Amino acid sequence: MDFRELRFARALQFAIQEINNSSNLLPGITLGYHIYDTCASVPMAIKVSFQLANGLDLIFNDTDSCEKSAAVLAIVGESGSTPSISMSRLFSPFGIPQVSHYATCACLSDKQQYPTFFRTIPSDHHQAAALARMVKYFGWTWIGAVRSDSDYGNNGMASFLKAAEEEGICVEYSEAYYRTQPRSKLKRVADVIRRSTAHVIVAFLASGDMRLLLEELSQQPPPPMQWIGSEAWVTDPEILRFNLCIGAVGFGIPRSVIPGFPNFLLDLSPEQALKFPLLTEFWESSFSCSLKRQTGSSTGMPACDGTEDLRALQNPYTDTSQLRITNMVYKATYAIAHALHGIVCIGKYCDKNIKVEPRQVFDQLKLVNFSKNNYSVSFDANGDPVAIYDLVNWQLQGDGSVDFVTVGQYDASQPKGQEFSLHRAIFWYDGSEKVPVSVCSESCHPGSRKAVQKGRPVCCYDCINCAKGEISNETVSPDQLRWSPVPPDMPWGSSAPVWWSSAPPAQSSWSPAPSTLPWGFSVSSALLWWLSAPLLWSSAPPWPPAPPSPLLTPSLPTPAWPLSLLAPPWLLNPHLSPVLLPLHGPGPLSLSLFHLRSTSLLDFICLLLERLLAAQ
Known part of the structure; x- marks a missing residue:
């Protein structure tokens, strides 16, 4: 039995008990409920959905008992995305609203x-966007990814990988596993993780799948790595026993406090437990004794003698220090109650004889907006709440x-x-506060690219x-690489060291060439720049967009003579220039040499001198 899921069910019971005792919310009206265990199984969830939609009499119940209840007006659940998808497809044609506390698949917003x-x-x-931004924030560009092979894992990881690609993050591998698949597939996924070179792994897994994966990895532990977790497992106390995940980081639902709920969980007697099959199973599995034996049933276990103490137990049912998803159940139950209040009540006066239809509850849920225990509850046009996570x-x-x-915290609002x-x-x-490094290749050092x-x-x-x-002056990461031609005072073929720089040429501050040089030498020097600089840059990576420059780039030598002599209008105008295209393009050196290479150097010099002389 999943004791954590049982706590979720008990949260619904506690919320309904509070509502039925409230003088402000649905005063004078008693809510009833049915609790079903889907066993995390899609076929079982579908079976239960048919029972809820069709198995009850379509009558209005004005008694104090839910044994002869009318058709269900709303559903709280399911915990998983895949069962919730199947249930929603069945409930939607009947207009029955479903409020889930744990189904997170983005597809359900459709x-x-x-x-x-x-x-x-x-x-x-x-969550996927938040995880990608966090990975980028800590500088990890080389990661592994593993997911549940389900709607939750596949859709969540797809969203994450898309966001990660936009952030410039590379993924070494992306593996999937589901708990019902062959053990051989689990072993293969574990081997991929063991052989990986990425030191950071993002796990978008359901809690059960994560537990099986960690059990497999524990048999032959991989090198220490940084785990990044989704909310399904990163706040699950059952996973804390795996030392492989010490230091794990992930986004979880904010921690909350529900006044009175811890005592409600512990205030359970053997007699009360016998009334509900789920509580009977919980009691017997917790204390290894039989309640049913007292009523004549034999289970092979000794009979419970009444000395059992729930306060002495340490399990997810009694642990209320991390009420996260439990609060989601609590809020879902109250949301339905507020929707019902909007239908049958005006202020504190409620008409219990009004026949309520599921579609009325559905319409009212869209308008729900209230606060409970300092937590606000409302839904957007997609039926989703505001996204707030604890890191x-x-x-x-x-x-x-x-x-x-x-x-930390992530608040999408x-x-x-x-x-x-x-x-x-x-x-x-x-165990340190130093952020681990996970890159495929280290940054290139000065003198290399x-x-x-x-x-x-x-x-x-x-x-x-x-x-x-090629010159620059500092070490940078791959996405910051910039190329610059050598300055004019460095001799060609020089063996002097060269560097890389992240600053674009437009921000450089090279000194201009002396204005006392002979005019002819200045023209030929400028011509040499025009011819040599593009040749050096022609094999460079694509240059990012930059403002147009009136003359190549400010990083080139700037002579003191009039601009019209060095670069007359015909040469600067891309529509008139027969050779160089285009000088006003997006990059600092946006020259094209395809036409230049088809023209001999001597012909080009003669053409340029002819135009310069004609311009005088």
Whole structure:
């Protein structure tokens, strides 16, 4: 039994108990409920959906019992995206609203396919973008990726990979696994992770799939790596026992407090547990004794004697220190109650004889906007809430245990560029505060440049020595590389060291050539620049857009004579120039040598001198 999921179900019970005792929300009206266990199975979820949609009498119930209930008015659930998708397809034709507390697939925001679906947990569209920005923020350009082979994992990872590509992040591998697939596939995924060179791995996995993967990796642990997790597992206490994930970082639903809920969980007697099959199973599995044996049923376990103490248990059911998804169930239940209140109540007066249709509840859910325990609840046009996440870090505590520590936040409602905030130190997989490095190739040092490796991502390259005549002055990352021709005072063929620079030539400050030089020498020097600089730059990487320049670029020598002598209008006008195209293009050196190479150097010099003399 999944004790954490049982806590979710108990949160619905607790919320309904509060609502039924409230004098402000649905006063005088009693809500009832049915709880079904889908066992994380799509076929079971479909079976339950048919029962809820068709199995109950279409009558209005005005009694105090839910045993003879009318057709269901709203659904809270399911926890998984794939079961929720199947359920929504069945409920939508009947207009029955479904409010999920844990189904995060971005696909469920499509109101054409899932018109009656709502959720209190954010869409993975926001989480994927937040994960990509975080990876970029910490400078990781070489990562691995693993996902659940389900709607949750496949859609979430697709959104992440798209966002990561836009951020310039390269992915070494992307693997998928689902818990019902053959063990051989799990072993293959684990081997890919062990052999990888990326030190950071993004895991968009459901909790059950993550547990199986970590169990497999634990048999032959890979080198230490930095795990980046999705909300499905990164705040699951059951995963904390795996030391492989110490230092993990990921986005989780904000931690919350539900007053009175811890005592409600513990206030459970054997007699109460016998009334609900799920609670009976929980009691017997927790204390290894049989409640049913007291009523004549034999289970092979000793009978419970009444000395069992829930407060002595330490399991996900009794652990209320991390109420995250539990609060999503709580809010979903209250959202439905507020929708019902809007239908049958005016202020504090409610008419319990009004017959309510599911579509009325659906329409009212669109208008829901309230706060409970300082948490606001509302839905946008897609049925989604505002996306707010805690940035959670798995930190080693003084007693040797591992705990979730909130170190930052992501709020999608903030202005662009201000969504992500970090307010505490992160301790990484090696126990230090120093951000780990994960790149395919290190930045090229002064005197070298990058050469992309054939057949590999652009993040992977070799550093080779710069060619003669290429100069710059600092070490940079691959996406900042700039090329510049050598300054005029450096002799051609010089063996002096050359560098790389991230500053575009338009920002350089080379000194202009002396104005006392003879005019003829100045013209030939300028001509030499025009001929040689493009040849040096012709094999350079594509140049990013830059403002047009009246003469090649300010980084070239600027003579003191009139511009019309050095570059007359016919040469600067791309529509008139028969040789050089175009001098007013997007780059600092946007010359094309395809026409120049077909014209002899001597012919070009003669043509230029002829035009210069004609301009005098």
